[in-house]
Amino acid sequence: MTAPGRIGLALLLALASFAIVGPMIAASPVAQPDPLNGAFLLPSAAHWLGTDQLSRDIFARLAYGARISLAIAAIAVAVAAMVGSAVGLAAGSSTGLVGRALQRVINLGLALPRIIVLLVVLAAVGRIPPPLLGVLLGLTGWPAVARLVRGETLRLAQAPYVDAAHALGAPPARVLLRDIFPGTLPALLVATTLGVADAILLEAGLSFIGVGVRPPDPSWGSMILEARDHLANAPWLLLAPCVALVLATSAATLLGESLRRSLQPDTR
Amino acid sequence: MNRWLRYRIADAIITAIAAVIALIVLVRLLPGDPLTAILGDRGADPATRAILEARWGTDRTLLQTLASFFGGVLHGDLGISLSEQRPVTTVLAERLGPTLLLGSLTLLIDFTIGLALGVWAALHPDTRRARLLGLFTLIGYAVPSFVVGTLLMWIFAVKLGWVDSGGLTDTLLASDAPASAVLVDRLKHLALPLAAMVIATIAVPLRQQRTAALETAAQPWVLAARARGVRPAAIAWRHCWRPALTPIVTLFGLWLPMLVAGAVFVEYVFNWPGMGSLLAHATFSRDFPLVIGAGLVLIAFVQLGSLLADVLYHVVDPTQRPS
Amino acid sequence: MTPLLEVANLNIFFPQHGGPALVPVDDVSFTVSSGELVALVGESGCGKTLTGLALPRLLPRGAEIGAGSAIRFRGTDLTALSEPELRAYRGRRIAMVFQDPMTSLNPVMRVGAQIAEAIHAHRKVSRRDARDRVLALLVEVGIADPELRIDAYPHQLSGGMRQRVLIAMALAAEPDLLVADEPTTALDVTIQAQILELLDHLRTARGLAVLLITHDLGIVAGRADRVLVMYAGRIVESAATAQLFAHPAHPYTRGLFASIPRLNATTTRLTPIGGSVPRPDEWPAGCRFHPRCPVVIPRCRTERPPLEAKGPGQLAACWVTPGAAR
Numbered sequence: 001m002t003a004p005g006r007i008g009l010a011l012l013l014a015l016a017s018f019a020i021v022g023p024m025i026a027a028s029p030v031a032q033p034d035p036l037n038g039a040f041l042l043p044s045a046a047h048w049l050g051t052d053q054l055s056r057d058i059f060a061r062l063a064y065g066a067r068i069s070l071a072i073a074a075i076a077v078a079v080a081a082m083v084g085s086a087v088g089l090a091a092g093s094s095t096g097l098v099g100r101a102l103q104r105v106i107n108l109g110l111a112l113p114r115i116i117v118l119l120v121v122l123a124a125v126g127r128i129p130p131p132l133l134g135v136l137l138g139l140t141g142w143p144a145v146a147r148l149v150r151g152e153t154l155r156l157a158q159a160p161y162v163d164a165a166h167a168l169g170a171p172p173a174r175v176l177l178r179d180i181f182p183g184t185l186p187a188l189l190v191a192t193t194l195g196v197a198d199a200i201l202l203e204a205g206l207s208f209i210g211v212g213v214r215p216p217d218p219s220w221g222s223m224i225l226e227a228r229d230h231l232a233n234a235p236w237l238l239l240a241p242c243v244a245l246v247l248a249t250s251a252a253t254l255l256g257e258s259l260r261r262s263l264q265p266d267t268r
Numbered sequence: 269m270n271r272w273l274r275y276r277i278a279d280a281i282i283t284a285i286a287a288v289i290a291l292i293v294l295v296r297l298l299p300g301d302p303l304t305a306i307l308g309d310r311g312a313d314p315a316t317r318a319i320l321e322a323r324w325g326t327d328r329t330l331l332q333t334l335a336s337f338f339g340g341v342l343h344g345d346l347g348i349s350l351s352e353q354r355p356v357t358t359v360l361a362e363r364l365g366p367t368l369l370l371g372s373l374t375l376l377i378d379f380t381i382g383l384a385l386g387v388w389a390a391l392h393p394d395t396r397r398a399r400l401l402g403l404f405t406l407i408g409y410a411v412p413s414f415v416v417g418t419l420l421m422w423i424f425a426v427k428l429g430w431v432d433s434g435g436l437t438d439t440l441l442a443s444d445a446p447a448s449a450v451l452v453d454r455l456k457h458l459a460l461p462l463a464a465m466v467i468a469t470i471a472v473p474l475r476q477q478r479t480a481a482l483e484t485a486a487q488p489w490v491l492a493a494r495a496r497g498v499r500p501a502a503i504a505w506r507h508c509w510r511p512a513l514t515p516i517v518t519l520f521g522l523w524l525p526m527l528v529a530g531a532v533f534v535e536y537v538f539n540w541p542g543m544g545s546l547l548a549h550a551t552f553s554r555d556f557p558l559v560i561g562a563g564l565v566l567i568a569f570v571q572l573g574s575l576l577a578d579v580l581y582h583v584v585d586p587t588q589r590p591s
Numbered sequence: 592m593t594p595l596l597e598v599a600n601l602n603i604f605f606p607q608h609g610g611p612a613l614v615p616v617d618d619v620s621f622t623v624s625s626g627e628l629v630a631l632v633g634e635s636g637c638g639k640t641l642t643g644l645a646l647p648r649l650l651p652r653g654a655e656i657g658a659g660s661a662i663r664f665r666g667t668d669l670t671a672l673s674e675p676e677l678r679a680y681r682g683r684r685i686a687m688v689f690q691d692p693m694t695s696l697n698p699v700m701r702v703g704a705q706i707a708e709a710i711h712a713h714r715k716v717s718r719r720d721a722r723d724r725v726l727a728l729l730v731e732v733g734i735a736d737p738e739l740r741i742d743a744y745p746h747q748l749s750g751g752m753r754q755r756v757l758i759a760m761a762l763a764a765e766p767d768l769l770v771a772d773e774p775t776t777a778l779d780v781t782i783q784a785q786i787l788e789l790l791d792h793l794r795t796a797r798g799l800a801v802l803l804i805t806h807d808l809g810i811v812a813g814r815a816d817r818v819l820v821m822y823a824g825r826i827v828e829s830a831a832t833a834q835l836f837a838h839p840a841h842p843y844t845r846g847l848f849a850s851i852p853r854l855n856a857t858t859t860r861l862t863p864i865g866g867s868v869p870r871p872d873e874w875p876a877g878c879r880f881h882p883r884c885p886v887v888i889p890r891c892r893t894e895r896p897p898l899e900a901k902g903p904g905q906l907a908a909c910w911v912t913p914g915a916a917r
Contacts, residue, residue: 124294231418491649497713585699587744
């Protein structure tokens with residue numbers, strides 16, 4: 001793995017540990033101990049990163065936000081990878097009507113802009129608990145994965161060792177699961193890693209426009225939204241969530257690009 | 269018009285219709301009654317509710333809904349916005365202009381300066397400035413547009429006060445102000461959203477062009493052209509840039525929808541009165557006739573972009589042309 | 592009479608970070624005269640392609656020409672010229688034909704336009720005149736229906752036709768020397784003979800000098816005036832074709848002959864040379880062929896043999912082969 005890839009992996013692991021350990025040692029992210037005198041405090045021993053406009057502890061919000069944002073991203077890529085590879089494998093391996101129909105379904109999914117589907121669903125259901133938001137992000141992310149896995153399946157179905165397996169009389173389902181599916185995993189791993197960055201960005205964006213993770217639940221995106229109203233008097237509120245967000249997306253991008261380079265050297 | 273193109277256009281239209289149907293079906297399948305959501309805690313007596321249901325069409329079956337929606341589309345009617353109490357088409361028409369302005373300028377800069385920088389980076393692979401550019405593109409990849417926008421707003425609008433921080437125009441600007449003042453005012457409002465959009469997007473065409481140009485520069489035909497004594501500028505243009513155009517054309521098609529909705533988050537940051545901020549507010553106020561109307565426009569642009577990419581693909585790559 | 596091209600002590604090296612430079616072409620000297628067809632023969636990796644690329648100074652990035660080297664074209668040393676000055680030579684004085692006719696043509700440019708490019712690069716001519724000139728060239732290289740082919744894209748032509756287009760392109764600016772690097776390797780055997788015939792014909796019709804770079808001694812016979820045999824970056828033998836075929840002086844040349852299949856010699860077995868050409872970073876001391884040489888003596892391992900006369904008009908670098916009578 002390349003040096004940037006190792007940096008990305010280390011950063012992701014560090015952020016994941018922060019998401020797990022941070023909330024254990026942090027104060028409550030929603031408590032408003034002293035809204036009158038305790039707002040906009042600079043960092044101190046009591047509040048490591050200061051307090052926000054409602055006197056809430058920023059470190060606590062950042063830590064719980066990490067937990068929520070990263071959990072949503074993890075759920076999203078897991079759902080997208082599972083649905084996408086199932087549909088992609090089926091579409092790539094079945095011939096005739098079923099294969100063509102599944103190909104149509106994938107194309108239809110690709111024709112629906114992800115952001116529109118997300119906004120339509122969020123408009124219809126309103127407030128949504130964070131884990132469900134993760135599922136929703138996954139259910140809108142699968143067509144891209146399915147297209148990728150279908151392509152890989154079609155490519156691998158041409159491979160000599162797959163021909164050999166067929167010639168030896170292995171049942172088609174067994175060939176699909178034992179010989180073809182493992183071959184799609186490198187591409188799937190790369191797409192999933194890069195998908196983490198996409199999911200984090202989308203969740204942060206949705207929370208930033210107020211329709212993703214909603215107050216009082218903390219999320220990096222909604223923290224930036226709230227900080228935006230106090231740019232003139234407390235610009236430092238922007239710092240922590242922006243840094244966390246950029247670190248997370250950079251880390252996933254670096255790791256994904258590095259994996260791509262080592263697992264799929266012939267592609268860009 | 270040849271057969272391939274006719275087939276391709278028909279395919280685009282069918283796909284667009286199927287996508288819109290899928291969107292409407294999705295709304296119907298979802299739990300949660302939009303009407304209740306809109307009426308909120310106030311509720312309504314059954315008689316009023318029945319009137320409202322008839323008005324918003326929530327009492328219809330799925331087929332009736334689809335029929336009336338597409339019937340409306342044929343007459344240029346996308347229903348009434350719940351939050352604005354005006355026809356969806358009117359609201360969309362107002363918002364399309366500013367979005368097209370921001371989106372087309374972004375695309376223009378991305379696909380001129382971005383491509384030029386990409387070729388430059390390919391021609392100077394090992395210099396310090398190229399590495400700096402590489403770092404910059406990585407940041408552009410990873411930093412969300414709204415973070416860029418918010419930071420730009422803080423620096424240039426709040427701290428330095430150079431430009432205005434929101435909206436399309438200064439509402440205090442006199443209506444009879446001279447044209448030059450109007451132009452300056454427009455540019456001051458446009459500068460930050462455009463900068464945020466470009467910074468957040470330019471990395472993609474830049475990197476794609478860089479990779480493609482690096483690949484073509486290593487091709488034997490470039491050496492063959494040099495061996496004929498062709499001028500370096502002609503080699504860069506005809507033998508390096510031109511054959512590397514195919515992936516760029518594909519990217520352009522994929523990005524065309526950005527004209528209408530690439531800017532949801534940036535428009536929201538700067539209160540830019542376009543489709544993006546409209547979508548954000550419509551979603552927040554659960555105005556889904558408006559969201560679906562905007563979705564229809566966006567889906568149309570997605571298909572238009574993919575159609576355009578396919579056509580351009582045949583134009584730029586002679587091996588793909590039907591002979 | 593001064594030869595058209597005189598290559599003297601050509602060194603091509605790749606400087607390495609923290610190590611001695613790689614020298615894939617080491618002290619190579621030869622001449623080519625007008626109207627002469629000289630073959631440069633050797634296995635892949637012997638430095639013959641780099642030698643060809645060095646003539647119009649088209650070496651890849653990272654390769655440099657040594658200080659003592661000279662490439663004199665009609666007396667002008669090309670190693671001393673700047674990039675813009677060199678452009679006047681490329682195509683106009685020294686033209687190249689490359690191995691792979693598919694990738695040597697730009698896939699998104701019509702072939703006529705690519706040939707015309709070579710004309711426009713060196714002369715001010717109108718588009719119409721250039722087009723007429725291109726049509727005449729297509730006829731000259733034996734393309735049927737030139738009016739039809741001139742606006743074709745490379746992928747619409749067969750491999751043999753593409754190679755003819757590449758030759759037309761090389762001829763477009765009326766060069767004095769044509770460097771053809773494995774011009775037939777990527778082609779079918781029947782087409783190979785046609786292309787070689789064409790090159791031979793052009794030489795006599797135009798008085799063109801040709802440097803034919805090949806790994807195949809078989810295509811050299813009956814066509815080349817002289818043959819240069821290259822091994823591991825050095826010329827090991829140089830002789831008139833007839834002399835070389837009759838009395839090969841270097842064990843490597845003999846090995847090359849032994850590995851050519853012949854239709855009329857069914858009784859002798861093919862005897863390949865053992866091993867393969869070593870890479871530039873593992874060239875042995877002394878005679879570089881000694882690890883593979885069947886007649887090696889101790890001196891070969893330590894001392895580099897000089898090129899010396901072994902027969903009439905024949906030079907070879909070997910300690911074992913006896914020299915010509917003094």
